[in-house]
Amino acid sequence: MxxxxxxxxxxxxxxxxxxxQLRSLIGTTYRWAATHWLxxxxxxxxxxxxxxxxxxxxRIARKYCAHPKQSRRWGAIVARAVLATGxxxxxxxxxxxxxxxNFAGTPQEVRATINLVWILTAGYQGAIWAxxxxxxxxxxxxxxxxYSGEAIGSAMGIIRILVGFAVFAxxxxxxLDNLGVNVTGLIAGLGVGGIAIGLAAQGIFxxxxxxxxxxxxxxxxxxxxISYDKSSGTxxxxxxxxxxxxxxxxxxxxxxxxxxxxxxxxxxxxxxxxRVVFTLGLVQWTPIETLEALPTMIKAVVEEKGMKFVRAGxxxxxxSSYDFDVEFDSPSAAFQxxxxxxxxxALAIIRCLNDAGISLAYPTQTSFTAAPDGEMVLPxxxxxxxxxxxxxxxTPVPAHRQGTGATPSDSAVDGDSGHS
Numbered sequence: 527m528x529x530x531x532x533x534x535x536x537x538x539x540x541x542x543x544x545x546x547q548l549r550s551l552i553g554t555t556y557r558w559a560a561t562h563w564l565x566x567x568x569x570x571x572x573x574x575x576x577x578x579x580x581x582x583x584x585r586i587a588r589k590y591c592a593h594p595k596q597s598r599r600w601g602a603i604v605a606r607a608v609l610a611t612g613x614x615x616x617x618x619x620x621x622x623x624x625x626x627x628n629f630a631g632t633p634q635e636v637r638a639t640i641n642l643v644w645i646l647t648a649g650y651q652g653a654i655w656a657x658x659x660x661x662x663x664x665x666x667x668x669x670x671x672x673y674s675g676e677a678i679g680s681a682m683g684i685i686r687i688l689v690g691f692a693v694f695a696x697x698x699x700x701x702l703d704n705l706g707v708n709v710t711g712l713i714a715g716l717g718v719g720g721i722a723i724g725l726a727a728q729g730i731f732x733x734x735x736x737x738x739x740x741x742x743x744x745x746x747x748x749x750x751x752i753s754y755d756k757s758s759g760t761x762x763x764x765x766x767x768x769x770x771x772x773x774x775x776x777x778x779x780x781x782x783x784x785x786x787x788x789x790x791x792x793x794x795x796x797x798x799x800x801r802v803v804f805t806l807g808l809v810q811w812t813p814i815e816t817l818e819a820l821p822t823m824i825k826a827v828v829e830e831k832g833m834k835f836v837r838a839g840x841x842x843x844x845x846s847s848y849d850f851d852v853e854f855d856s857p858s859a860a861f862q863x864x865x866x867x868x869x870x871x872a873l874a875i876i877r878c879l880n881d882a883g884i885s886l887a888y889p890t891q892t893s894f895t896a897a898p899d900g901e902m903v904l905p906x907x908x909x910x911x912x913x914x915x916x917x918x919x920x921t922p923v924p925a926h927r928q929g930t931g932a933t934p935s936d937s938a939v940d941g942d943s944g945h946s
Contacts, residue, residue: 736783807847847887
């Protein structure tokens with residue numbers, strides 16, 4: 527006789543001839559209870575104590591969640607998961623623990639039935655715990671004072687559905703695998719289906735995960751003033767698909783979460799201060815002593831106005847000026863305070879330069895023209911080096927013009943008329 531060995535996994539409970547197996551189970555349980563009634567009473571008492579202890583733990587978890595100071599901690603998430611523990615799971619878990627030691631000589635049929643019920647109940651309860659912990663973690667992040675009232679908070683229903691579907695699908699696969707069902711084909715089918723759905727809605731899922739990344743990583747929050755790419759504004763809402771930003775000129779900008787995270791983001795709200803940079807162009811005939819004393823003068827002016835002086839000094843030779851840079855920090859990162867500080871210090875610097883007789887340069891250009899004889903004609907009055915007495919003497923008249931009684935201007939007119 528040939529014996530064939532099969533490697534296939536058979537289910538622990540056959541579904542064929544269900545009535546006969548049910549009657550056999552009932553009969554076996556009755557005979558076992560009749561012969562082990564004392565052990566059963568002790569086992570029921572032990573199971574009752576276990577159920578009572580579980581209820582006590584759940585009551586402690588309820589009090590922990592009700593405490594206002596504890597409700598905003600990570601421990602409250604675990605407590606919420608404990609509160610989601612069902613009474614059915616408590617009873618089945620107690621029976622499983624008591625029967626595991628085979629204290630009452632439990633028959634094989636009864637132990638197999640308890641094991642089947644335990645697998646189903648534990649799988650379902652484990653999925654509930656996982657869902658509560660994941661949802662609790664997301665709610666913990668969105669319940670922050672900077673995130674309250676955002677669109678992501680009102681979209682928790684969608685997130686709960688997605689998380690619930692994922693954890694219960696995993697729990698179902700685990701339960702079927704423990705029952706002896708070959709789940710390889712099921713996992714492959716779910717994988718192919720998941721890939722197809724992911725490719726079809728990759729844009730939506732990309733923005734969804736980007737929104738979750740914003741919540742957990744927190745590059746910015748609602749109300750923060752940010753600069754991104756070439757734009758800037760204040761964050762008004764963070765949604766599942768996009769983030770709404772109010773521009774500095776009043777317009778509302780809607781930016782996809784994925785696109786926003788791909789750019790460099792400058793969070794101006796997290797600044798401790800704002801830096802102001804001035805460029806002073808001094809005229810190029812400013813004395814070198816004045817240029818050397820200028821940084822000290824500027825520092826005194828900046829510190830007098832309550833700002834933090836950073837540096838001041840010569841930077842470059844301008845086209846028509848000597849350029850000095852002045853840098854100082856405002857007392858806070860608020861834009862209005864930065865704006866007022868810049869205005870106040872600028873006026874104080876101008877006043878200081880005026881009092882010291884220091885002139886600021888402005889773009890200048892000098893044009894020169896040539897006389898008929900080719901000499902350069904200056905665009906300004908030339909300085910006559912002769913003494914004042916010599917300047918008062920009349921200009922001698924050439925010999926060929928003597929006796930005519932005509933001035934140079936008259937001769938010019940006569941000459942012009944003669945040519946005409």
